[in-house]
Amino acid sequence: MxxxxxxxxxxxxxxxxVMSAKANCYGGECEITSSYxxxxxxxxxxxxxxxxEVKTDYLYFIILNTEQRCSVFESK
Numbered sequence: 848m849x850x851x852x853x854x855x856x857x858x859x860x861x862x863x864x865v866m867s868a869k870a871n872c873y874g875g876e877c878e879i880t881s882s883y884x885x886x887x888x889x890x891x892x893x894x895x896x897x898x899x900e901v902k903t904d905y906l907y908f909i910i911l912n913t914e915q916r917c918s919v920f921e922s923k
Contacts, residue, residue: 868903870910872896879903885922892917 868882873895877888882903890908892915900911907918 867900869898870896870901870908871898887923888919889921890917890919
């Protein structure tokens, strides 16, 4: 029972803040670190960001502080 509880807590922590993606953006071009989906994107969000936490998906990413959704046009 203790092992199951420990495993659930550990997986929850790993899936939230420990493995969160960070974005560095300037002029609609972003480098995304620790993302499963991409490393570099061209997007419609033009603001400058430095190590901003984001949630990534295949077609967009969401800036966690502002909840702004940015579409991805091109990715690598």
